[in-house]
Amino acid sequence: MGTVVDAQNMKYGRKVIVVFVLGGPGSGKGTQCANIVQHFGYTHLSAGDLLRAEIKSGSENGTMIQSMIKEGKIVPSEITVKLLQQAMQESGNDKFLIDGFPRNEENRETFESVTGIAPEFVLFFDCPEEEMEKRLLSRKQGREDDNMETIRKRFKVYMESSLPVVEYYSSKGNVRKIDAVKQVDAVFEDVKAIFNSTIEKVAPYEDFPTSLNTKMP
Ligand SMILES: Nc1ncnc2c1ncn2[C@@H]1O[C@H](COP(=O)(O)OP(=O)(O)O)[C@@H](O)[C@H]1O
Ligand SMILES: Nc1ccn([C@@H]2O[C@H](COP(=O)(O)OP(=O)(O)O)[C@@H](O)[C@H]2O)c(=O)n1
Ligand SMILES: [Mg+2]
Secondary structure, eight states: OOOHHHHHTEETTEEOEEEEEEEOTTSSHHHHHHHHHHHHOOEEEEHHHHHHHHHHTTOTTHHHHHHHHHTTOOOOHHHHHHHHHHHHHHHOOSEEEEETOOOSHHHHHHHHHHHOOOOSEEEEEEOOHHHHHHHHHHOOSOOTTOSHHHHHHHHHHIIIIIHHHHHHHHHTTOEEEEETTSOHHHHHHHHHHHHHHHTTTSOOGGGOGGGTTSOOO
16 A cells, blocks of 8 residues: 555556656756656656647637746646646656746645645756856747846746745755756756656666556556
8 A cells, every 4th residue: 555645646547756847947947857858757747838839729828828928927827737737647657747837836736736746856956047047048949938028027936936836845855956057967967866866766767668658557
């Protein structure tokens, strides 16, 4: 029998592992998530990417989401949690990196109450604002929010609304903090050490390639 946490995290007939990946805009969340996927077999779900896909799909909420992103505001949790839940269900995987979420208390509470899932831990990329600003201004992904005016607003929202979420998990001893100002490879060395020591004691992804796309009975 599982522990209380196991029972809470039982979803779709299997135990679900969620790692929240947090850090300021431009701290390197997406970059490191791509590396973690390769090495540890997680499914990467970026809340921002899901919201941008929702805009592109022409959904009824698209216009509202687009204007909120342009203003650096946090989209109502009801929308974001629904998109995350759908993506988790469709993935067929049971290990998720949830990137850029929860970004405020409302995100955190809604996810917790709707899914009943508690994160295994929070991976927190700690990076000075001037480095994040430099990275965002040279990120060439054609994003409407990577301009100085919106970046300032995003930094303000990050300080006022997102950092308190990190503090919440920190007070529960559930945050793994990474020095994100280093080069990509050096950051990944630190990330790997965390995943190797925290979760992957059992076996690395490469040893069980067939287990990933099958739903457990
Ligand atoms: N450690 C790093 N050093 C320098 N540039 C980085 C580093 N990590 C990511 N980048 C670059 O900075 C930009 C923002 O990275 P990204 O992973 O998109 O951050 P986030 O998802 O946190 O906003 C991208 O252009 C990326 O290539
Ligand atoms: N949980 C979330 C995540 C992102 N977003 C919106 O999407 C924008 C971009 O988020 P992102 O995670 O892709 O941005 P980065 O931190 O990767 O630069 C945010 O500034 C918010 O406007 C949101 O409303 N709620
Ligand atoms: Mg990102």
